Amino acid sequence: MRRLQLLLDVLGAGEDHPTVRELVDLLGGTPVTTDERLVDEPAHVSRRLSFASGGEVVLHDGAVVAVLLHVRPTPFARTGIDLRHWIGLAGRRATLDGLAKAVDARPRFGGRYAYFERDGGFVRCIFDGRWREPGNLVELAVTLDQPGRACQPDDDTCSVCGDLPVRGAASDGLVVDATIAALQRRRDDGLLTETYSPAPLADLRLLHRSGLMERVESQLECSACRRISALTLHREGPATFVHVMYDEARRRPMEAIPPVEQWGDASRIAAAEEAMRYLDHRPGSWFLARDPDGDLYLESRYVRSSMVDGSCLVRLDAAEVEGYETGGAEYLDDLARRIDGSRPWSQDSPFGRRNLHLDRGAADLVAEFTTAVRDHRWVAEQRQAAHRRVRSAED
Ligand SMILES: [Zn+2]
Structure with a gap:
């Protein structure tokens, strides 16, 4: 011993x-x-x-x-x-x-x-x-x-992400464009996934150049070692890069992303028109989005215990679409309550079985949904911040 x-x-x-x-x-x-x-x-x-x-x-x-x-x-x-x-x-x-x-x-x-x-x-x-x-x-x-x-x-020394970031020959500092290109290639080859990235890799440069964000970050998860590569561009100072595990990645500081009209170029704004779009939400409960084919997606928050909550993302079936068309937001409030009560984190729940967050094959869809509701989250945060400013001015 x-x-x-x-x-x-x-x-x-x-x-x-x-x-x-x-x-x-x-x-x-x-x-x-x-x-x-x-x-x-x-x-x-x-x-x-x-x-x-x-x-x-x-x-x-x-x-x-x-x-x-x-x-x-x-x-x-x-x-x-x-x-x-x-x-x-x-x-x-x-x-x-x-x-x-x-x-x-x-x-x-x-x-x-x-x-x-x-x-x-x-x-x-x-x-x-x-x-x-x-x-x-x-x-x-x-x-x-x-x-x-x-x-x-x-x-x-991971064979997928161990040689990132890409560094210059002359200096030891990272080369941003080469690092983005290397991340992109590996994502396209299916070696890295960016499902839960705070900013899509493709938007990183545009967002950084807009100067609207103090720090803008893309996160890509490695299929081999499961670490997350986080590339961060700062409004001031050089770019940084870290490998972190999932929980730590979620705890990193994140700013909401401004609406695409404020930072996108013409083609990026046009692409947003073709993408899944935010429709409605109930604060603290659910988000609804529609894809270009007309399918509706509902993400509802559930509480598993006083310590743990999560969210369930489902494509609405025909009966639920009809329910929404006749009952509107109140129908979705009720549906969200039923999802919450069904233990949607498990496969025993009919909603759990449909939960796209639990379906690895649905990563692209989840990413599209996340992007669609992100602009709205930004609007909501701006409103809250304005509200807080008014409140503190009144005090
Ligand atoms: Zn790796």
């Missing part, structure tokens, strides 16, 4: 620290390959040392942030690492319960990982089958960052 402790002890330590040297010796001394690259902008240096033993060490700006032990063969290690030396358990026999005993902690789950919290670090594992059955463990790692919550350092 001393070696498991050693793995945890090296987290945060510099490359010259005696415990890091001891670890490197145990892993084989000299790495077979070393990957060094700049990550994000402002940038930090990520170094990944791969050893013939099947071990890897990842450092950020010279400090260890993760150690990976590959149980299976990898391109740099013909056989996997022998886990018996590290946790007293043979890798091909290790199950989640066995690991829990070895680590002396209870398993938790985040993203594609099962993990344990120990001594300010995390012991993380990947299985490629049932974790209660032996033979399925692929990799064991210790990491400083919480799996599922924070980006994992080994994703710095």
Whole structure:
């Protein structure tokens, strides 16, 4: 078990620290390959040392942030690492319960990982089958960052998004147009998706040039590592780029986007005419939009518990369209109440089964809807801000 402790002890330590040297010796001394690259902008240096033993060490700006032990063969290690030396358990026999005993902690789950919290670090594992059955463990790692919550350092070398942003040859700064083009290409190839992007990638430059927004950001999710690449153009100062996980992406500061007439060029404004359009909404409850074919889409807010709420987006069926045509907004109030009462986050609910937010194949539709109601959200926010100004003037 001393070696498991050693793995945890090296987290945060510099490359010259005696415990890091001891670890490197145990892993084989000299790495077979070393990957060094700049990550994000402002940038930090990520170094990944791969050893013939099947071990890897990842450092950020010279400090260890993760150690990976590959149980299976990898391109740099013909056989996997022998886990018996590290946790007293043979890798091909290790199950989640066995690991829990070895680590002396209870398993938790985040993203594609099962993990344990120990001594300010995390012991993380990947299985490629049932974790209660032996033979399925692929990799064991210790990491400083919480799996599922924070980006994992080994994703710095992701084959899809690991080389972004694009940097200039002369300076280390990012090149905005080349980065946008690279993001666009990968989105068109289906490797990145921009479903929940605050600003569509195609509008980023126009919005930035308009000077209407302090910061304008596009976010694209990677299909390989699930991290989100966020490219931000600032009214003042150079562009920035970060990789973040989903929750963090949602918490980033966002400004509403002004109506397209205020910043779009002629072709962008013409395209907006052809797109799905906002029709109506009830504050705090629902939004309604119509696509060019005449189909109606309703997004209604539901409350799952006092802590969690969400929204359900459905295409109205024939009966519901008729209901809306005769009953108007009040019919939609009632429909939104029925959706809320049906537990629409689950497949047991008839609305849950129609919920386009749960349908990966509907990403384009969801993006169109989001764009359609965004202008209206902006109008609503301006109104609220004006209201607040009036109120504070009265006080
Ligand atoms: Zn990726």
